[in-house]
Amino acid sequence: MDATNRLRQDVICNIAKLMPQKGKTAMMKTMFFLQEVYKVPLNYDFTIFTFGPFDEDVLMYMDYAKHKELIDIKPDPSVDYLSYNITHIEEPEKLDRQHDESLKEIVKNFGSFTVKEWELASTILFSYLSLYESNPGAEMNMDELDEDVRRIKPHFSRDKIKEKREFLDGLGIFDKAIAD
Numbered sequence: 001m002d003a004t005n006r007l008r009q010d011v012i013c014n015i016a017k018l019m020p021q022k023g024k025t026a027m028m029k030t031m032f033f034l035q036e037v038y039k040v041p042l043n044y045d046f047t048i049f050t051f052g053p054f055d056e057d058v059l060m061y062m063d064y065a066k067h068k069e070l071i072d073i074k075p076d077p078s079v080d081y082l083s084y085n086i087t088h089i090e091e092p093e094k095l096d097r098q099h100d101e102s103l104k105e106i107v108k109n110f111g112s113f114t115v116k117e118w119e120l121a122s123t124i125l126f127s128y129l130s131l132y133e134s135n136p137g138a139e140m141n142m143d144e145l146d147e148d149v150r151r152i153k154p155h156f157s158r159d160k161i162k163e164k165r166e167f168l169d170g171l172g173i174f175d176k177a178i179a180d
Contacts, residue, residue: 017088038102052122
């Protein structure tokens with residue numbers, strides 16, 4: 001197993017351990033934040049999708065970790081829609097722990113997020129990075145960012161978008177994401 005694949009497996013196991021009973025959306029968005037904000041070299045290629053940034057390879061690595069009996073993925077019977085709980089079973093040999101502090105920070109700041117909150121926060125970050133890449137170094141127009149998110153996610157109110165964007169900005173997420 002090459003270093004990137006090993007890191008992906010280890011991060012999935014760590015997320016399942018630190019955020020028990022969270023589902024696939026939380027796993028996907030945590031991977032997105034780890035890669036884009038904390039510069040963990042996961043080498044995923046996220047695109048915008050129904051619930052925000054998505055890369056099908058994350059699902060593949062979750063399935064692989066389940067097959068190796070490192071995590072368990074079961075439907076969540078407590079809700080009336082399709083949802084999963086992911087739980088940690090066993091750590092792989094020689095677990096890579098070099099990104100634990102970044103993951104703990106994500107858990108502290110986002111661990112209690114609902115699926116909708118993950119969707120909105122990750123879409124805001126995705127839009128921020130897209131706008132930044134189209135005009136690097138320019139000061140970000142936050143109203144333009146909010147409107148871009150609203151165009152992608154019209155089911156969120158302008159106030160809700162602004163509130164979540166200000167939350168992310170207050171944590172320094174945008175500055176970390178564009179730092180070299």
